Amino acid sequence: MRAKTPSESRTVMTDLVLPSETNPLNNLFGGELLARMDRAASISARRHSRRITVTASVNHVAFNRAVPLGSVVTVEAAVSRAFKTSMEIFIDVWIEDRFTGERTKANEAIYTFVAVDDTGKPTEVPPLEPETDLEKERFAAALRRKQLSLVLAGKMKPAEATELKALFTS
Numbered sequence: 001m002r003a004k005t006p007s008e009s010r011t012v013m014t015d016l017v018l019p020s021e022t023n024p025l026n027n028l029f030g031g032e033l034l035a036r037m038d039r040a041a042s043i044s045a046r047r048h049s050r051r052i053t054v055t056a057s058v059n060h061v062a063f064n065r066a067v068p069l070g071s072v073v074t075v076e077a078a079v080s081r082a083f084k085t086s087m088e089i090f091i092d093v094w095i096e097d098r099f100t101g102e103r104t105k106a107n108e109a110i111y112t113f114v115a116v117d118d119t120g121k122p123t124e125v126p127p128l129e130p131e132t133d134l135e136k137e138r139f140a141a142a143l144r145r146k147q148l149s150l151v152l153a154g155k156m157k158p159a160e161a162t163e164l165k166a167l168f169t170s
């Protein structure tokens with residue numbers, strides 16, 4: 001299978017924050033942001049694999065900044081590493097200043113998607129070839145995050161998590 005670059009799966013979704021999507025502090029409801037990120041990540045995973053893709057896990061979400069009512073929010077997702085049938089998707093969330101248009105990073109998240117066939121059976125995906133320094137950095141750390149996610153899900157024994165162990169022994 002031909003290797004693909006993160007730019008081939010990059011997905012950018014821009015939308016407003018409406019009153020029905022806010023919490024009592026008039027900021028974007030966390031679950032609404034999770035759904036927006038899931039949609040963008042799902043499109044990214046599909047663009048990389050050209051298969052049906054399902055969310056396998058949400059590995060990390062940081063709600064660093066509240067997103068106020070009326071904000072213009074941009075969710076930007078791209079595959080950060082492809083394994084055999086799974087893909088790590090890195091998502092950056094930006095808000096845009098109403099007057100200057102300047103973008104500020106509000107949140108980020110990391111999701112794992114799996115490509116499946118028509119029966120829901122995991123199927124192989126193309127490898128990923130990172131290009132920029134940031135893409136290379138995210139690619140390098142992705143195996144460690146995959147192992148942590150599998151250990152926490154009870155799908156890998158901690159003793160087998162070689163990349164994680166290396167963190168503590170180096």
Ligand SMILES: CC(=O)SCCNC(=O)CCNC(=O)[C@H](O)C(C)(C)COP(=O)(O)OP(=O)(O)OC[C@H]1O[C@@H](n2cnc3c(N)ncnc32)[C@H](O)[C@@H]1OP(=O)(O)O
Pocket residue numbers: 038042053054055056057083084085086087112114116120122146149150153155
């Ligand atoms: C877009 C949406 O919202 S879809 C709706 C929400 N999602 C779903 O309904 C998915 C339901 N879950 C499933 O269908 C299955 O559990 C699947 C397809 C995700 C995984 O199926 P499994 O039988 O566990 O397959 P398997 O053990 O071979 O794992 C497949 C891959 O997922 C990876 N994986 C599975 N669980 C996790 C996890 N918790 N964290 C990270 N990776 C995981 C495996 O390491 C493997 O990766 P690899 O082939 O790249 O090495």
